[in-house]
Amino acid sequence: MKDLYHPTIIRHSKSPSNFREDPPDDREVVTLEAYNPLCGDEFTLYLYMQGELIEKVQFSGYGCAVSKAMTSLLTERLEGKRILESKVLLSDLRKMLIDNGESPRTLLDEFVPFMEVRNYPERMTCVTLSIDALVDYFEPNKDRL
Amino acid sequence: MSVFNNYRIQLDARKLDGMLKLGKHIRKEFPIFQNAPHVYLDSAATSHKPQRVIDAVSRFYSTQYGSIHRALHTRSAEATRIYEMGRSRVEHFIGANKPSEIIFTGGTTESINQVAFGFAVPRIKEGGNIVISAMEHHANFLPWQRICTQYGLSLRRIPLTDAGEIDEVAASELIDENTLITALVQVSNVLGTVNDLNPIIAHAHSLQVPVLVDAAQSIGHMDVNVQALDCDFLAFSGHKMLGPTGVGVLYGKYTYLEQMEPWRFGGEMVLHAGLERSKFKEPPHRFEGGSPHSAGVAGLIAAIDFLEEAGVSNIQRYSDQLLSHMIDQLQAEEDVQILADPKQRSGLVSFVLKDIHPHDVASILGETNIAIRAGHHCAQPLLRDLGIPVTNRASIHCYNDEDDIEALMDGIRRVKSYFH
Numbered sequence: 001m002k003d004l005y006h007p008t009i010i011r012h013s014k015s016p017s018n019f020r021e022d023p024p025d026d027r028e029v030v031t032l033e034a035y036n037p038l039c040g041d042e043f044t045l046y047l048y049m050q051g052e053l054i055e056k057v058q059f060s061g062y063g064c065a066v067s068k069a070m071t072s073l074l075t076e077r078l079e080g081k082r083i084l085e086s087k088v089l090l091s092d093l094r095k096m097l098i099d100n101g102e103s104p105r106t107l108l109d110e111f112v113p114f115m116e117v118r119n120y121p122e123r124m125t126c127v128t129l130s131i132d133a134l135v136d137y138f139e140p141n142k143d144r145l
Numbered sequence: 146m147s148v149f150n151n152y153r154i155q156l157d158a159r160k161l162d163g164m165l166k167l168g169k170h171i172r173k174e175f176p177i178f179q180n181a182p183h184v185y186l187d188s189a190a191t192s193h194k195p196q197r198v199i200d201a202v203s204r205f206y207s208t209q210y211g212s213i214h215r216a217l218h219t220r221s222a223e224a225t226r227i228y229e230m231g232r233s234r235v236e237h238f239i240g241a242n243k244p245s246e247i248i249f250t251g252g253t254t255e256s257i258n259q260v261a262f263g264f265a266v267p268r269i270k271e272g273g274n275i276v277i278s279a280m281e282h283h284a285n286f287l288p289w290q291r292i293c294t295q296y297g298l299s300l301r302r303i304p305l306t307d308a309g310e311i312d313e314v315a316a317s318e319l320i321d322e323n324t325l326i327t328a329l330v331q332v333s334n335v336l337g338t339v340n341d342l343n344p345i346i347a348h349a350h351s352l353q354v355p356v357l358v359d360a361a362q363s364i365g366h367m368d369v370n371v372q373a374l375d376c377d378f379l380a381f382s383g384h385k386m387l388g389p390t391g392v393g394v395l396y397g398k399y400t401y402l403e404q405m406e407p408w409r410f411g412g413e414m415v416l417h418a419g420l421e422r423s424k425f426k427e428p429p430h431r432f433e434g435g436s437p438h439s440a441g442v443a444g445l446i447a448a449i450d451f452l453e454e455a456g457v458s459n460i461q462r463y464s465d466q467l468l469s470h471m472i473d474q475l476q477a478e479e480d481v482q483i484l485a486d487p488k489q490r491s492g493l494v495s496f497v498l499k500d501i502h503p504h505d506v507a508s509i510l511g512e513t514n515i516a517i518r519a520g521h522h523c524a525q526p527l528l529r530d531l532g533i534p535v536t537n538r539a540s541i542h543c544y545n546d547e548d549d550i551e552a553l554m555d556g557i558r559r560v561k562s563y564f565h
Contacts (some may be wrong), residue, residue, distance in 0.1 A: 010564060032201060039519075039520060040521055041504075061536055062502075064503075064504040065564070066505070
């Protein structure tokens with residue numbers, strides 16, 4: 001279990017990046033809900049878009065250490081990315097975490113600690129919660145398995 | 146049962162002080178603790194089974210099995226005898242008036258649905274309401290919500306006091322002459338509160354309002370007596386009272402059972418099936434459509450044997466002391482917040498650790514085989530009221546002891562060391 005609660009995950013859960021208590025006033029911001037009815041975890045992701053470019057991502061809400069750390073890292077990683085790059089990143093992340101295929105296209109080193117969740121299948125939704133909310137937004141027609 | 150009988154003598158002798166290790170001996174009767182050693186603090190979700198319950202189910206299938214109430218051969222007669230004996234055992238266990246007031250169901254959920262759709266729906270009048278409390282399990286919330294939305298009734302939730310008990314004053318205002326039925330929980334599966342339902346039931350009865358009591362969390366933990374409660378319906382499950390899964394009970398006062406309509410139609414519940422219309426059997430059989438879980442009833446009998454031999458009041462006394470001990474330990478621990486402070490609590494406590502999500506707590510405890518629950522405990526409306534999405538819950542039964550509490554506290558300290 002110590003392996004799942006890797007220092008990276010603990011660090012990001014205790015002081016997450018791009019976390020805010022309240023929603024932003026900015027009406028232009030894209031708001032995504034990431035809700036897990038099984039455990040009550042609920043994050044709201046705020047995407048500041050400039051055309052195809054994600055200028056900044058923030059989030060608010062409540063969740064366990066794993067889901068919060070994952071969301072925190074995602075906000076860092078997506079900042080400054082184009083939508084196409086983000087799609088590739090998210091897809092590679094899902095492959096790495098769920099299908100156990102190391103990504104050939106993107107460097108995902110900082111997400112490696114989350115691979116431990118493969119040993120705790122009941123915690124998998126903690127890892128995929130925000131990833132799936134983003135995938136649903138970027139690729140609304142994609143059938144996720 | 147000799148082990149338990151020995152301890153029963155000690156329990157009866159009121160030598161309970163300093164006996165918080167009793168569970169260690171009782172545990173020997175529960176094979177899962179030998180086969181898969183763990184610290185089990187999740188009995189409020191489901192209890193473990195003593196060997197005699199497992200044996201009774203196995204014996205039923207190996208030597209006594211046949212279809213009940215149907216065939217004329219000896220296997221059927223033997224199986225029917227055991228099934229009907231189960232009815233009498235439950236009758237005595239909860240103090241009903243006669244065996245025909247006992248209906249076997251799949252569990253509490255099915256019992257409540259039977260009352261909701263077989264009893265409440267046919268009695269619906271315009272402008273009516275249904276009264277429940279703010280601490281109901283989804284099993285005693287969703288059926289009523291469904292009826293209210295479907296038929297345009299209002300669903301009234303009795304609020305809780307700050308201590309986490311059903312607010313009696315509010316109850317007397319909310320239950321009125323337009324109330325179709327009141328459905329209340331005896332022990333909260335989230336807060337552990339033991340509700341004093343008698344005054345509320347008396348008020349309801351003064352207005353001719355029938356009352357259903359959800360006893361899923363109280364049965365086996367305290368003496369549950371339908372005469373003392375004076376409830377009109379009582380629902381509970383076998384699996385939380387050391388019995389098998391998939392079998393439960395609905396008790397109803399016979400006069401109400403006569404008015405209740407079947408909800409599951411099919412085999413065995415009918416007297417005469419005509420092409421135009423059919424005539425159904427008398428209660429309780431008209432409510433037991435299909436082949437029932439007869440082996441579950443055989444196991445339930447063994448669970449009642451166990452509880453009666455140990456003495457439910459003895460279990461309650463032991464468990465109350467152990468629970469107080471657990472609450473003392475949790476309260477003494479920094480950063481632990483306990484939910485609710487009722488006058489009487491039974492078998493469980495909900496708590497949260499400051500800045501640590503309950504799922505992280507339960508996951509880390511699970512790593513060292515300590516089983517506690519994290520979640521909304523099928524009571525989302527209550528947690529929404531409390532402003533807490535999820536909690537940790539530690540719950541006990543007769544097989545727990547102070548070593549389990551020590552393991553829990555060590556575990557909590559380990560969790561804190563991860564995050565602090």
